[in-house]
Amino acid sequence: MAGNQAVLPAGRAPRLQLDRDALTKRGLMVVIAVYLVAALALPLYAMLSKSFTTYSFDLARYEFQVSDETGGNWSDPVSAKALNDKLNAVAPADLATISDGRLPATSFFPDFSFRSPVKYRIRGVGPTAPYLVGLELFNSNEWKELSGNDFRRVMLRPVQSRSLANYVTYFSTPALFRSIENSLFIATVSTILTVILAFGFAYAVNRSCMPFKPVFRLIAMMPILVPSLLPGIALIYMFGNQGYMKELLLGESIYGPLGIVIGSVFFTFPHALIIISTALSISDQRHYEAAESLRASAWRTFWTVTIPGARYGLISAAFVTFTLVITDFGLPKVIGGQYNVLAVDIYKQVIGQQNFEMGAVVSVVLLIPAVVAFIVDRIVQKKQVALLSARSVPYQPRPDRRFDGFCLVWCGVVAFFIVGVIGTCQFAALAKFWPYDLSMSLNNYAFDRMDGGGWEAYRNSIRLGLLTAVIGTAIIFTGAYMVEKIDGFKTGRGLFQLLAMLPMAVPGLVLGLAYIFFFNNPANPLHFIYGTMTILVICTITHFYTVGHLTALTALKQIDQEFEPVAASLRTPFHRLFARVTVPVCMPAILDISIYMFVNAMTTVSAVVFIYSTKTNLASVAVLNMDDAGDIAPAAAMGMMIFYTNAIARIVHAALSRGVLARTQAWRKR
Amino acid sequence: MTQSTAGGQRAAAAPDPSAYLEIDGLWKAFGDFLALRDVSLQVNQGEFICFLGPSGCGKTTLLRAIAGLDPQTRGTIRQGGQDISTLPASARDYGIVFQSYALFPNLTIEKNIAFGLENIGRPRAEIRARVAELLELVGLPDQAGKYPAQLSGGQQQRVALARAIAISPGLLLLDEPLSALDAKVRVFLRHEIKELQRKLGVTTIMVTHDQEEALSMADRIVVMNQGVIEQVGTPTQVYRHPASLFVADFIGETNKIETTFSAGKVKIGKTSIATSATGFSRGASVVAVIRPEDVVPHSAGRKPARSAGANLIEVEIESMEFLGSYWRAHLAGKALAGTELIANFSMNAVRRLSLAEGKTMTVELPAERVLVFNADGGGDGR
Numbered sequence A: 001m002a003g004n005q006a007v008l009p010a011g012r013a014p015r016l017q018l019d020r021d022a023l024t025k026r027g028l029m030v031v032i033a034v035y036l037v038a039a040l041a042l043p044l045y046a047m048l049s050k051s052f053t054t055y056s057f058d059l060a061r062y063e064f065q066v067s068d069e070t071g072g073n074w075s076d077p078v079s080a081k082a083l084n085d086k087l088n089a090v091a092p093a094d095l096a097t098i099s100d101g102r103l104p105a106t107s108f109f110p111d112f113s114f115r116s117p118v119k120y121r122i123r124g125v126g127p128t129a130p131y132l133v134g135l136e137l138f139n140s141n142e143w144k145e146l147s148g149n150d151f152r153r154v155m156l157r158p159v160q161s162r163s164l165a166n167y168v169t170y171f172s173t174p175a176l177f178r179s180i181e182n183s184l185f186i187a188t189v190s191t192i193l194t195v196i197l198a199f200g201f202a203y204a205v206n207r208s209c210m211p212f213k214p215v216f217r218l219i220a221m222m223p224i225l226v227p228s229l230l231p232g233i234a235l236i237y238m239f240g241n242q243g244y245m246k247e248l249l250l251g252e253s254i255y256g257p258l259g260i261v262i263g264s265v266f267f268t269f270p271h272a273l274i275i276i277s278t279a280l281s282i283s284d285q286r287h288y289e290a291a292e293s294l295r296a297s298a299w300r301t302f303w304t305v306t307i308p309g310a311r312y313g314l315i316s317a318a319f320v321t322f323t324l325v326i327t328d329f330g331l332p333k334v335i336g337g338q339y340n341v342l343a344v345d346i347y348k349q350v351i352g353q354q355n356f357e358m359g360a361v362v363s364v365v366l367l368i369p370a371v372v373a374f375i376v377d378r379i380v381q382k383k384q385v386a387l388l389s390a391r392s393v394p395y396q397p398r399p400d401r402r403f404d405g406f407c408l409v410w411c412g413v414v415a416f417f418i419v420g421v422i423g424t425c426q427f428a429a430l431a432k433f434w435p436y437d438l439s440m441s442l443n444n445y446a447f448d449r450m451d452g453g454g455w456e457a458y459r460n461s462i463r464l465g466l467l468t469a470v471i472g473t474a475i476i477f478t479g480a481y482m483v484e485k486i487d488g489f490k491t492g493r494g495l496f497q498l499l500a501m502l503p504m505a506v507p508g509l510v511l512g513l514a515y516i517f518f519f520n521n522p523a524n525p526l527h528f529i530y531g532t533m534t535i536l537v538i539c540t541i542t543h544f545y546t547v548g549h550l551t552a553l554t555a556l557k558q559i560d561q562e563f564e565p566v567a568a569s570l571r572t573p574f575h576r577l578f579a580r581v582t583v584p585v586c587m588p589a590i591l592d593i594s595i596y597m598f599v600n601a602m603t604t605v606s607a608v609v610f611i612y613s614t615k616t617n618l619a620s621v622a623v624l625n626m627d628d629a630g631d632i633a634p635a636a637a638m639g640m641m642i643f644y645t646n647a648i649a650r651i652v653h654a655a656l657s658r659g660v661l662a663r664t665q666a667w668r669k670r
Numbered sequence B: 001m002t003q004s005t006a007g008g009q010r011a012a013a014a015p016d017p018s019a020y021l022e023i024d025g026l027w028k029a030f031g032d033f034l035a036l037r038d039v040s041l042q043v044n045q046g047e048f049i050c051f052l053g054p055s056g057c058g059k060t061t062l063l064r065a066i067a068g069l070d071p072q073t074r075g076t077i078r079q080g081g082q083d084i085s086t087l088p089a090s091a092r093d094y095g096i097v098f099q100s101y102a103l104f105p106n107l108t109i110e111k112n113i114a115f116g117l118e119n120i121g122r123p124r125a126e127i128r129a130r131v132a133e134l135l136e137l138v139g140l141p142d143q144a145g146k147y148p149a150q151l152s153g154g155q156q157q158r159v160a161l162a163r164a165i166a167i168s169p170g171l172l173l174l175d176e177p178l179s180a181l182d183a184k185v186r187v188f189l190r191h192e193i194k195e196l197q198r199k200l201g202v203t204t205i206m207v208t209h210d211q212e213e214a215l216s217m218a219d220r221i222v223v224m225n226q227g228v229i230e231q232v233g234t235p236t237q238v239y240r241h242p243a244s245l246f247v248a249d250f251i252g253e254t255n256k257i258e259t260t261f262s263a264g265k266v267k268i269g270k271t272s273i274a275t276s277a278t279g280f281s282r283g284a285s286v287v288a289v290i291r292p293e294d295v296v297p298h299s300a301g302r303k304p305a306r307s308a309g310a311n312l313i314e315v316e317i318e319s320m321e322f323l324g325s326y327w328r329a330h331l332a333g334k335a336l337a338g339t340e341l342i343a344n345f346s347m348n349a350v351r352r353l354s355l356a357e358g359k360t361m362t363v364e365l366p367a368e369r370v371l372v373f374n375a376d377g378g379g380d381g382r
């Protein structure tokens, strides 16, 4: 009855005309993709190409002629290179220079005297042969005739070229490449410690019947609310030269690897804990029952059931911790002393030595472990998700006095450490003059009397936090919606996904440096945002884009896929559906993204330290700068301001979430 | 059943050249996989059509192509005389109900139904009146203020239906609208939907894999298999005159007997049975199909008549099951030579002929009810 031929007839598949909705969606996605390209891909490209850029004097590009005493009778043209080969006036190593280098032309004429009537001619060979006469730049193959007095002011300028020379320099300078080893060492040790501590903590909270669980959960999240430099400052007060627990170190110095590791464990702890907790909480009661029925010992059950069940969580936590530590800059800056690590090297090269090319090289080096860790983490996360979707029966712990007691001690120690660090900072911030006069005062909060930006910096941070939270969430959620709900347009969507995942692999410091190269280029039409709040907002949104994007995607995947078709059949444009249904239904996720953006904008140092200006000082950077200037107590005070602000923001977020849930999500309750 | 037969006779007439929906040579490829192969179909104004077929045969794919949600790879679709092959979903004229209902969870029932109306910019009072009317129509007049999660599955289904017809679409598309419900509600809603469709007169296409649903609701059934339309016909046509072995097998119960054909007769066991089939070559391998309810019971010992078409066979009742309104008997016996026949006998017949397990009896297989198909599954020889 029906045609049974099984071959598709020749021809072309009809394409649906694009309606307003389809065009709007694609347009919006392209706009956000362009944003990501401008705010991420192009700056990174600028940085990468900077790392391959070298400057050197190319002597073969210049030719000279010299007259006799009468000003005539010119000698044959001779190149600077030929002269230098003969005279050895400039050593080959000295021909390499920085972008601003100058080389006097007189170097090649040992018997030059500006009083003599001898005249000189100079010309370039080839298309680029720049030289200065005084302040005037020439770049010409025409002879230029100069008196001795003018010839004295001729400076050869370097030419730019692309080569691996910067990398060669980097890897042949022990002071530089030793940092790789240091960074890897610090990150490895910190990761092992953090993962062990966090695993024990998560295990105790998920699998024991110890008391005070909610309190422990709360305390464990506190480090997220402060900049990573804060534990460094606390450690100075505890174990520094005048530290109140200095003796505990038995003469070891806290300035160096020890301090960095302890501080790193502090600030990475909650990140590892969240991941491992999730992994443990999805494990299946039934496995434990099976193990029990086989009379496996608790120890065996632990190794054969618990650890394998949580292995993806452990791997993921390890890589996240590793990345956080190796890319962190604030903590080693404060407590690292003479111990060099990659992140601080970037800062020193750029801020200290103005060697931007070398800063770019170190950035590329730092990018490698971050990218590797990112890729491994993505692979592992996928498997973890597969585990998550399998239906499992949650584990119900039973009381066990010895085990619960052990858990209580473990969590107690960790909680004591966290509260100790924050408490120390608070105490130091309030003490009049540590350690000599410990009476309370608010002197250290008089930020306007110190360098670092004063209260204005604090207000700027709040502005940055709010702008990032509002604008960032809007951009991220809209972008995720478009990429999730567009029909067809496969390549475009794939590309967008890639762009959205990229920021996670880019350390903040690297992004910030890339922004200098890209936005501080006068030829860039976006140059005008350099030094404004706008660039800080863009940088912060971009830096934290990925986590927000993933949160939004998860929420969007959970809502019914047929909403858009239904709206289309009702001839209702998608923006009405978006506003009336999608956004309200996803409101909890949207609030989560906002608070994440706000808290991170308040605490980040690395992403903004290269691009803030005197008008856009930030609280987190002020902590760094005040510490640098020796105002450690005010730095602690500012750090605590960030802590309290973030704590209040979290409380507001919790209240809002609850309110929103009650109001717009009444449907969730039956 | 009688209703749809009546409706079916109207629709069984040759397709109107001015059909409301015309699908012509439709193909759909997912990569190398062909989900639809050369599908052509005409749907008349006001008709209730069911796409029926096993899971994965391409019903949803065809529906989505009609809706413009997943465009076809080849072929054209015309609706109301206009070529809509390349129109986006929002420019086509239909209402749709998905299996999941896709009700907006954060909007009340009233707001859900009003969703499409609000966009047209009608005055609020008018929208309100229309929503009330629709709620009345689907039998949920007092649920306006509730949220979807507060309703039962059947109620949600009706809200989805009300939302779809709110904007008075020319075509109503239903993708397995009843499959998520439990059996009782399902039977009840069949009626409701059919009733509603008749009242509104809206051309409707419903996808289902449930043959009972299709038989009881459709004016015409489109039986699909592996991306191909096997048969289009009224419920009685597809039931009584299936166009292929697949259709015969998929719709209703059958006895399938592999045998050979010769001179209008097939062999069942030792008995040659007359059929009304023609067009098979002598000795061709065929499958004879007879439905259990077409097996006519007679008392034992009735002599096979000499005349062709009497088709009487002496059988033994192996077992009998009571299925509420009729008996199912498994028949065997020497004359069947190992072939087993299943027959449905009315209570009346069982009592009258005192049928019981172990007894022998005579059954008649009426020639016009014995269907013959090529063994490779092709069409019958009529």
Ligand SMILES: Nc1ncnc2c1ncn2[C@@H]1O[C@H](COP(=O)(O)OP(=O)(O)O)[C@@H](O)[C@H]1O
Pocket: B030, B033, B035, B053, B054, B055, B056, B057, B058, B059, B060, B061, B062
């Ligand atoms: N998006 C898709 N990509 C690939 N294959 C698909 C897709 N959608 C459907 N299919 C395949 O097409 C066939 C028909 O699917 P569908 O129309 O959903 O069947 P059903 O008749 O059950 O509604 C199935 O084999 C299915 O696996």
Ligand SMILES: [Mg+2]
Pocket: B059, B060, B061, B176, B207
């Ligand atoms: Mg389907």
